[in-house]
Amino acid sequence: MKPAVLLAVLVACQTLFSVAQAQTAQTAQMQQGQKDQLDSNKDGVVQRSEYQAFMQAAFTNLDRNRNGRLEPSEVEAVLTKAQFAATDANSDGVLSKAEFMNRVMADFAAADRSGDGNLQ
């Protein structure tokens, strides 16, 4: 399964956190850069807790009007309409933090093929 939302959000966050790196990076380097940002204790492995903390910060960064929800305009650069609709579990047109976290943590689980809670 391809963790499409995860990658989209990571690219967006990398743009927010590390613009210069994102501008010139090739795909492989960008993925390494994303991993470096997620791996906050620098042990070479992205733990589920690190990923969760990063995504909570990402939600805050994406929520530009600080209303605790993500409107389509706030995430149009990182989510397609179909991805937004798939993440908007109650179909009310905005993403709550719970909806966002449920989706990105499902993406983590999909990416964690070994199921040990770590991304190598």
Ligand SMILES: [Ca+2]
């Ligand atoms: Ca780590």
Ligand SMILES: [Ca+2]
């Ligand atoms: Ca908002």
Ligand SMILES: [Ca+2]
């Ligand atoms: Ca919703």
